[in-house]
Amino acid sequence: MIQRPPATRGLRHVALFVRDFAACERFYVELLGMKVEWRPDPDNVYLCSGNDNLALHRAGEPHAASGQRLDHIGFVLGDPGHVDAWHEFMLAHGVRMRTAPRTHRDGARSFYCEDPDGNVVQMIHHPPIAAT
Secondary structure, rough: OOOOOOOOOOOEEEEEEOOOHHHHHHHHHHHHEEEEEEEEEEEEEEEOOOOEEEEEEEOOOHHHHHHHEEEEEEEEOHHHHHHHHHHHHHHOOOOOOOOOEOOOOOOEEEEEEEEOOOOEEEEOOOHHHOOO
């Protein structure tokens, strides 16, 4: 049986679907003091307060109708190679995969899978928060 890869660095990434995108961004930036880390397009913004990451995604019709706000949860990994090790480990344990490992435009590397209840889990090496 394949051995468990190195431990995660904790749950420090959350992604939310939001209906009032501008108001939510103001709340997290102006009130809570988070900084905009990356804005890939008008419907997504990634915020950071030093050792965490909050992604806000503009809620589209399917999310508004269902009431679901949580997009996924993310477990931070200490090295980009750990992403691939965790992917192999999860596959060996029959975990349902949403994506294969890939490197994102911002330098993060991750994959998405599902927990037994269908919640989306991201295993991610995100350089700004991986070392903390």
